[in-house]
Amino acid sequence: METDPYDTRHSSSPLGRTARGAGGWLRRHPLGALQILLLILVLIVIAQNLETTSIDVLFWTLASLPKLVLILISMVVGALVWEGLRRKLLKPDRARGATVTSRTHP
Known part of the structure; x- marks a missing residue:
């Protein structure tokens, strides 16, 4: 049986561990992500109206x-x-x- 090189479930490389944890912060802090997005939008509006x-x-x-x-x-x-x-x-x-x-x- 041949192993799948793209299977991250059994990967012990740092890249595999990072891919599995990607989006974890976003799932744990959805309100914080929304606040960051709104802050970025406010900064864009400020920059456009100077x-x-x-x-x-x-x-x-x-x-x-x-x-x-x-x-x-x-x-x-x-x-x-x-x-x-x-x-x-x-x-x-x-x-x-x-x-x-x-x-x-x-």
Whole structure:
């Protein structure tokens, strides 16, 4: 019976041991792998948006700001507006002092 040179189950070489353990870290740390992938994607976005640009808002001109700074400012302003609207419009009963139990039980 001839042995298969590609059979890594009985191989005692370092290459065979490495091939059997390949992907073990990924199976043990799937969330860590996803975090590394997201970090790489964020770094790519940062690298692509470092050039400076200017923006005109009504009669103001914001000159020579990096695109990344403008993106971050837009995200923060959007988050603040969203939170303000959420507190103002989506939860009006709490502002008037009503509770959940008083609405459900007359």
